[in-house]
Structures are given as structure tokens and as C-alpha cells.
Amino acid sequence: MFFHIVLERNMQLHPRHFGRDLREKLVSKLMKDVEGTCSGRHGFVVAITGIENVGKGLIRDGTGFVTFPVKYQCVVFRPFKGEILEAVVTMVNKMGFFAEAGPVQIFVSNHLIPDDMEFQSGDMPNYTTSDGSVKIQKDSEVRLKIIGTRVDATEIFCIGTIKDDFLGVISDPATAS
Amino acid sequence: MQRMLQLILDTIPNQSRDGITFHFLLSNNKMSLVTDSPVHSSSSDDFAAFLDTELDSNSDISPDQEEEDDYDTDNKRIKRCKVEVSESIEDPQGSTSHGDPEQSLEASVMKDVSCTHPGVMGGMCIQCGQKMDDASGVAFGYIHKDLRLANDEIARLRDRDLKSLLRIRKLCLVLDLDHTLLNSTRILDVTPEEEYLKNQTGSLQDVSKGSLFRLDFMHMLTKLRPFVHTFLKEANNLFEMYIYTMGERSYALEMAKLLDPGKVYFHSRVIAQDDCTQRHQKGLDVVLGQESAVLILDDTEHVWAKHKDNLILMERYHFFASSCRQFGYNSKSLSELKSDENESDGALATVLEVLKRIHSMFFDPELGDNLADRDVRQKG
Ligand SMILES: [Mg+2]
Ligand SMILES: [Zn+2]
Numbered sequence: 001m002f003f004h005i006v007l008e009r010n011m012q013l014h015p016r017h018f019g020r021d022l023r024e025k026l027v028s029k030l031m032k033d034v035e036g037t038c039s040g041r042h043g044f045v046v047a048i049t050g051i052e053n054v055g056k057g058l059i060r061d062g063t064g065f066v067t068f069p070v071k072y073q074c075v076v077f078r079p080f081k082g083e084i085l086e087a088v089v090t091m092v093n094k095m096g097f098f099a100e101a102g103p104v105q106i107f108v109s110n111h112l113i114p115d116d117m118e119f120q121s122g123d124m125p126n127y128t129t130s131d132g133s134v135k136i137q138k139d140s141e142v143r144l145k146i147i148g149t150r151v152d153a154t155e156i157f158c159i160g161t162i163k164d165d166f167l168g169v170i171s172d173p174a175t176a177s
Numbered sequence: 178m179q180r181m182l183q184l185i186l187d188t189i190p191n192q193s194r195d196g197i198t199f200h201f202l203l204s205n206n207k208m209s210l211v212t213d214s215p216v217h218s219s220s221s222d223d224f225a226a227f228l229d230t231e232l233d234s235n236s237d238i239s240p241d242q243e244e245e246d247d248y249d250t251d252n253k254r255i256k257r258c259k260v261e262v263s264e265s266i267e268d269p270q271g272s273t274s275h276g277d278p279e280q281s282l283e284a285s286v287m288k289d290v291s292c293t294h295p296g297v298m299g300g301m302c303i304q305c306g307q308k309m310d311d312a313s314g315v316a317f318g319y320i321h322k323d324l325r326l327a328n329d330e331i332a333r334l335r336d337r338d339l340k341s342l343l344r345i346r347k348l349c350l351v352l353d354l355d356h357t358l359l360n361s362t363r364i365l366d367v368t369p370e371e372e373y374l375k376n377q378t379g380s381l382q383d384v385s386k387g388s389l390f391r392l393d394f395m396h397m398l399t400k401l402r403p404f405v406h407t408f409l410k411e412a413n414n415l416f417e418m419y420i421y422t423m424g425e426r427s428y429a430l431e432m433a434k435l436l437d438p439g440k441v442y443f444h445s446r447v448i449a450q451d452d453c454t455q456r457h458q459k460g461l462d463v464v465l466g467q468e469s470a471v472l473i474l475d476d477t478e479h480v481w482a483k484h485k486d487n488l489i490l491m492e493r494y495h496f497f498a499s500s501c502r503q504f505g506y507n508s509k510s511l512s513e514l515k516s517d518e519n520e521s522d523g524a525l526a527t528v529l530e531v532l533k534r535i536h537s538m539f540f541d542p543e544l545g546d547n548l549a550d551r552d553v554r555q556k557g
Contacts, residue, residue, distance in 0.1 A: 111303065148306025
């Protein structure tokens, strides 16, 4: 799920940037530092959408660096238990499969793949129904439900299921009709 | 988006909703932040706290509250149930049949009550998603860095694996790296007589053409054993293959790239030192194949103390001088003699014939229909 929130960060800036485009320098550094990172607390920072406020700078003794407290608006992405996500399958093995929804990695164990889908080993491992009409393999797109999330300082990992109504493959050409 | 936000706001109990210092303002279908009250420094903490309560609220929901909501037909409330569905473990309502779509949302979750927790990945049960912090079971780090499986689950997977392999007429083959499929040396240990090799290394961009590679970032020179490409290609038709080395994971993965640039042979089946459950021993306990259908190629016998019957002992491939010295040979190495094992009747070509024979004996149609009862160990 996406959220639009305000976060705060202390930005250290080198004295060489002190000029009339100081603010732009501060913002571009902020984007570089923050966008695409994952904070365990808030999820993934997808994009900075605005600067709320740049506080008074504090000059560091000895170095000349200045620390600015910057409040900024950003869109963050954080998955929740029970949430339905669409994800791309990245790896299939006899244990189940891994999928990615943006920066989030999700594992779907074979316990949570419908019973009529069986693992087929080979060069392109996959889960397939006995009539061959539905197949999950690398690069398939699936709709899944998150049943567990683990949020660490730098990554979010989820356990998902496709063993429920309206879940499963959404992109396989064989099923599209 | 608006609905999603409404939904998430609905999930926050009223008291705590008041305590949150940020508010979503929903206007013109656009989401923006209320900025009239200055956001003080604790706002991010409050948000985090809100997320944490969201995630850990399993025990916070009182049964009464749950019951009320379950019978509320208001659309938003149904959505709300959806969000909380995985957390309403103790709710007795969900144990009813699948007939009602609202109920079936919960039905899948109700299995949690009886979940045997077959395995743990990333600290969560792979079947019910519950947080699991104890480190029981066997680690399968080569499949995922923090995957552990219970013994029953391993047995179940092996059983399923055997069936799916036999269906496509394959067995399991576990391959050692050093001295079996290839020979590596530290660049530091290259002798003056071997210096010429440094000009003969193949491109790392297209490894399918070369057999000698210089891996500067690992300070190594690696020589693939003659015939290894043909060996892997043909063995792949008969076996599901694993790499199993006492080397480090990083080394094993680099070697896998040289042997299997197309990533068709090994997938995630690369087992290294840190996957072993016993020091200085290789074990089939971390291989998800049934022992009756596993063959092992290795030049070192003693590491397979528990699985001697599955092992086909390989003649050691010593290409580099350092490798010969390490094993106490004083004669010139193949590299120093500017020679190599024969491509067409070297050790790998010979053992491929043996593997083919075992495979065809295993699948011999004259032995009857029951493949599952057969055992490679009686044939080798
Ligand atoms: Mg060896
Ligand atoms: Zn469980």
C-alpha cells in the first residue's frame, strides 16, 4: 500500500555548495540519498514529492560542513498482511516460487499453491495444472495475497498465497481468452 | 487510492487514530497531506508506530469487536475484514464452510490454528505467515538465505520430488567442483612454466567458448576439465544436477557461472561449505532428492562417509602445478607439460557412459512398473 507522508532528515552539506543554488543542491542530494531506499519503519521511499521546510543550518566544528534539518513529503510503499498484490515471478523451485512486487520480495510456498498445480522440473521449472491450462514459471505475473511480512532495516520480505479465489496467474497467454 | 486510504483509516481503532499527528486529506480524489499544523519531529515515529500496531495487532483485536464487524454488511467493513483477515486467528466464525465468499476469505486463514509450520523463511512460517523466531529444522541457505525446513517437510518434498523426477525419467546427480569438474589455482601460485597460461585465458563475457579463465577479483585461475560442457549437456537429459562443494558460496557461484552460463543446469541447486550440517562432511541431508535416486561424483571419498553407496569416485583432475604439489605429486603438471586430459576418453567422458548405464538400468522397463521402489545404490 502507498502512503504520502512527511519525513525528516538531517542533511550534511559540503561548504563548496554554499551559494545561491544551495537549496537545489540540498534537494538533489536528498533525492539521491533517500529515493529507492527502504527504511524498516516506513517501507520503501518511492519518490520525494515536495520539501516542507528546510531548517536552520548548524555549522560543524572543524569541518565546515553544515547540517540542515529537512522536512520532505514522500510516497512510501509498504505491504500489509491481507493485502492483494500483483507480482512478477522471479524464481520457481520445488519449494514454491519467489516473486517481486516492485522492491518487495515475496515467497509463495507450494503449500499455498492450489493443490491441482504440480511442480515440473526441467530447464524452465514451473507449476502446472494437470490439464496444462495454467502455468506459473519465471516472468509469469501473478496476483497474490500477503499473509506475512517481515520488515528489516533494509528490506521487506513477505510470505504470500495464491490458494484462494481470484488469485493466481494473470498474465499467462494460455489463460487469456 | 482514496478507497485504500479509507480502508486503512478504518482499520485504526478510533482512540489511536486521534493520536496520529498526520492526516490524510481526501479531496478531488487527490491525496495530500494536511500541513496546517506543523509536523513536529515525532511524526515519523507515530507513523511507524501506527504501522507496527497494524502489523502486530493479532492479539489486539478483541473477539467482541470482531464479531460485530463480521456481520456488518457495510462495504467498507467488509474490506476491513479483508485487511485483518490474516490476523483474526482466534475468531471462531471463519471455521465455517467455503460457501459464503466473505467467509471463505477467512477460511484459508483458519488453517493457521492447525498449521504444523513446515518451514520458516525470513522468520515467517511458509504456510501460515506467522512470525517464528526459533531456529529449528535444517537450514537450506542455498535456496534462500534464511530458509529452514522441518524434517517432515523435507521428507514430503523428497517424496514429491522423486515422483516428479521419475515422471520425466530423471535421477539426481550431485557434482563436486574441484578436481572433479575443474581445477583452480591462486594466481599467486602460478609457476614460471605456467606463465604462458595468462595469455590464453578466455573471455568472461562469453564463457561458453573457453576452458581457462582468469578471475582477477578472486585472484584465481580456473581450468575446466576437458569434455565438461558435453558432459553437463548430456547428463542434464538424465539427471537433475546439483553442485556440491566444500568451497565457499561465492566461489561456488562463480564456478557455476563458468559451467552453466545459460543457467539451465543448476538453478538454485548450488550447495557450498556453509550449507553443510556437519564439519568437513558433505551430506545428502541438504539435498532435496530421495537418496535412492541420487548419484554423487566426487574425487574425495571421506567427505561422503554416510553416503558411500551413492558415490562414484572420480580420478582427480590436476591441471595446475600448485594442485599437484598440494597432493604431493612431484612430477610436472599438465599445465607445465602444455598438455591436458583427453577430451573424448578422459575421466568425464568415461563416467558419463557409466551414468548412462546406471540410468538405463534404473528405468529398465523389464523390471516392472514400480519405479519408486528402485534404488541406484544397488546398481552402481
Ligand atoms: Mg573435490
Ligand atoms: Zn505455520
